[in-house]
Amino acid sequence: MTKRSTKLAASSAADGEAPASSRAARAAERRQAIVDAAMEEFIARGFAATRLDDIAKRAGVAKGTIYLHFKDKESMFEELVRTVIVPVVTRLTTLPPPAGSVRDLVEAFASNFLKEVINTRRGDLVRLIVAEGPRFPSVADFYYREVVSRGMAGMRTLIELGIARGEIRQKDLARYPQILVAPAMIAVIWQSLFARHSPLDAQEMLRVHLDLIFGERRTT
């Protein structure tokens, strides 16, 4: 009756005997299954309305097992956010191959953001953070510290570089990097809320936005 998490059971052969990846690996696998399940449920229902029962069922574990990996519902949510956000940030920030024009850099970033966040569960997670932020100051703090402030700083640097190189005219833009990111954020929220009312071609919108800023015209 208990359903095993499938998408992550890429580990071993038989179910009861784990040759190589014993003990620790099994545990990590289970934990990951819980995190995945929790993300789905939290996104779909929000923190307060999500039942641990449903998470356990979806993860294919018993309810008590969750407490072997997380202190309680709150810390599960907080750790979940960290667990999912950190690798994405790492990937998005490590990327910039320091060659080419600023627009190339920004476009590369946008492209990655598109692939890694928009139209992804990760995008829904961003909306979830926006939703639960006020009730989870620690999550909002974490998100501001790890994502927002770092993102703003990075964008500002890029903008200043663009201004220095003459790619960007609008000098004030450096004071509000939010403007550079705003359409991407709006895309994330739009997909999560209004996709079924009217689909949005996020990629094209971002291109138009970059045209607005860099003045030129190019194809992705």
Added chain:
Amino acid sequence: MTKRSTKLAASSAADGEAPASSRAARAAERRQAIVDAAMEEFIARGFAATRLDDIAKRAGVAKGTIYLHFKDKESMFEELVRTVIVPVVTRLTTLPPPAGSVRDLVEAFASNFLKEVINTRRGDLVRLIVAEGPRFPSVADFYYREVVSRGMAGMRTLIELGIARGEIRQKDLARYPQILVAPAMIAVIWQSLFARHSPLDAQEMLRVHLDLIFGERRTT
């Protein structure tokens, strides 16, 4: 222990003497007190985590009184959104005095948006809608229909007018009015989530953004 609703007692002179405003007026007053209290609580805690007890306490009414005005918690939330959103939309859309440049129009709108939404409980309500949308399709539908689609259409018209008049260069912008609104939305969310981490001068940011689109420079 019972607290009188203060901000809404615009009825008569003194608090203890309500000669004319009998029955109906008292009822409307009470209902408004409930709506106000509910908005505060829903914004602070989200739908699921909000207790009717707290709403009642904050509104200065008994728990049962809420049910004289709303069928249940869900419809209270839905009606609340309508009650608050409709007048704002009305005010924001009725405003444009059809004189002056397109930039003037947009700036007037931005100015009103700033005053009516950003830095206002209404702004928090927008974040709340983003947060609860997935669990309240009816709310998301309503918001899309009454606010988003109408807003997009209006913006598109303005953009096209701007293009026709030569105020806006970027022709593609008309396809993505979201870009025009994005910074305003980001400002709303920012104030709600990150104001305490780093305050945002929304007015100035919007000005910079308009400069980006209209190319010029002006002071509000």
Added chain:
Amino acid sequence: MTKRSTKLAASSAADGEAPASSRAARAAERRQAIVDAAMEEFIARGFAATRLDDIAKRAGVAKGTIYLHFKDKESMFEELVRTVIVPVVTRLTTLPPPAGSVRDLVEAFASNFLKEVINTRRGDLVRLIVAEGPRFPSVADFYYREVVSRGMAGMRTLIELGIARGEIRQKDLARYPQILVAPAMIAVIWQSLFARHSPLDAQEMLRVHLDLIFGERRTT
């Protein structure tokens, strides 16, 4: 919006002006409407599950009006039982025209019981008393005192008369008048509970039962 009780408004002409039956009559009328409505509701839902709101609505009065006539829900129920039971008992016990055979007397009684109780709201009330008895000792006491014990005594007298006159053979019957009444009671309950499963010709059943006791055969 308030609906006037119709079936009882056989009183006066205009609604606001009661020529003869003013004041007191109006009050009595209202009270009767409440009693009627209450009986319907209590029978349909039982004491605990009946809402005063529904009674008021059905009676065409405001909720508060009920409290002008009855102390509270409990005493309303108790008085209701008295109000309805007493006249029936009176009618059923006053009837015996002291002529003819004992069987004639019993048959006359059965016939009246059939007309006055079985297939009547009064029958449902008996079932209601059976239902609520344990929670309303005062009602059970009243019913036992006014109906059961008097009924048993009366039946015993009739049986003894029948035995003395040679109409009834079974001498022990006088010790258990319940046997004489049992089918009538069963008819009451049957109609209330199982009529829709399988209708019962109570009159015929009672005739068969009397044949069993009196040994003869007659038509009603």
Added chain:
Amino acid sequence: MTKRSTKLAASSAADGEAPASSRAARAAERRQAIVDAAMEEFIARGFAATRLDDIAKRAGVAKGTIYLHFKDKESMFEELVRTVIVPVVTRLTTLPPPAGSVRDLVEAFASNFLKEVINTRRGDLVRLIVAEGPRFPSVADFYYREVVSRGMAGMRTLIELGIARGEIRQKDLARYPQILVAPAMIAVIWQSLFARHSPLDAQEMLRVHLDLIFGERRTT
């Protein structure tokens, strides 16, 4: 404060040592405790006035435990009726040893009914069904189907046999088996409602009734 269910602890030896009766047995035991407690409370107060809190307290379990066994209060009531009725019906219908006179058979049945139902919680349950029937059509249906219609059919068969064998004179009786059962039902209700006003020797009453039908005289 927690009371262990006593009457049902027929499992192991001492109360503190339950070696074999693990899991399933414990669960069954708990469920039975809940059923017992529920029966007491429902009988004493009726469905609507019974509090789950009281059932839980009486059963010695937490409130939530009830919901591990029953979907809600309604289905608890319905299942309770089934759970209690079915075995009784089974026992009462399996009994007839096909020897002896019809009167012997009927007397055996009466004797069992006396022992199994009258003066038993089961008797009170019958009154409860009469009480709640109108609000629980499913219960009334079940009772009619499983008990009443089967009982009527069985009685009719016996009566016809009695007529065929010359033990019963009254031929019409076969059309109204209710007459045969009526005093037993009245005994059930009497004990439940009027026992404290005036005790009833049900056994003797049933004997007198059988004498009435079979005409003879015998001792149980």
Added chain:
DNA sequence: TATGAATGAGCATTCATTCAT
């Protein structure tokens, strides 16, 4: 380690009763 039965605090909702109009 993993399980899931058991717990009981917590909350939405109902409804008898009151009382200002």
Added chain:
DNA sequence: GATGAATGAATGCTCATTCAT
């Protein structure tokens, strides 16, 4: 007298958390 808006105690049900197995 009548009214019905307002009250708040009462109660069914949920669900995060614990712990014996």
